[in-house]
Amino acid sequence: KVNAYEICNEPNVYGFWNSSPPDPARFSEMLCIANARIKVVDPDAIVISGGLAPVGRIEGTYNGLEGHNFYTMDERTYLAAMLDNGAGACLDGFGYHPYGFAYPPETNPDAVSNGFAFRGAEKMHDILVTKGYADMPIWATEFNWLRRAMDDGFYCDDDYEYSQYFKWQEVSAQTQADYLVRALQYADDNWPWMHDMFVWNLDWHNYKPEFPCLHSRYY
Secondary structure (H helix, E strand, O other), X not given: OOOEEEEOXXXXXXXXXXXXXXXXXXXXXXXXXXXXXXXXXXXXXXXXXXXXXXXXXXXXXXXXXXXXXXXXXXXXXXXXXXXXXXXXXXXXXXXXXXXXXXXXXOOOHHHOHHHOOOOHHHHHHHXXXXXXXOOOOEEEEEEOOEEOHHHHOOOOOOXXXXXXXOHHHEEOHHXXXXXXXXXXXXXXXXXXXXXXXXXXXXXXXXXXXXXXXXXXXXX
């Protein structure tokens, strides 16, 4: 009944890596162990790496890893480190989260700060190609745009986390719908290496109603 397994989620972020500094070498080891155990039970199963979070160009070096500030690691350097540590041989697909942030899906990631654009997936594909994995499919295990909270009557400018990190990404409900359609069309037309794409999320609209400014409610 299960034909694909995603191993972990956003491991390049401290909070999703057991509240520890991201570690691409350890994650690669984990992927290879998981792959081996899954394939013993179901040789036809598809194993996907946990979707990396698009965190931008992180400054600093931690534990010999560039683009690492202890809490977060640049998704591009993280992928390169994964492949350098053997993860490519243990995967049927690479997981990534190409969120669109504040920009239309056709936006060139080189034209916006930190490459925060849906087409940031192209940068990840380029790394796969450079490292010898041109045929590795990418799975968009999360993507979307942030519908503005005010559309539901919630004023979130006074909520520190929302206003600091998420308000700049807001789009109207209609724009969100338009961008999703255009994103899927863009991928169909331009990305033969993109496989399954998961819109995040369809069922969190009323998640934790006591926190109306929780950003997760609006994707």
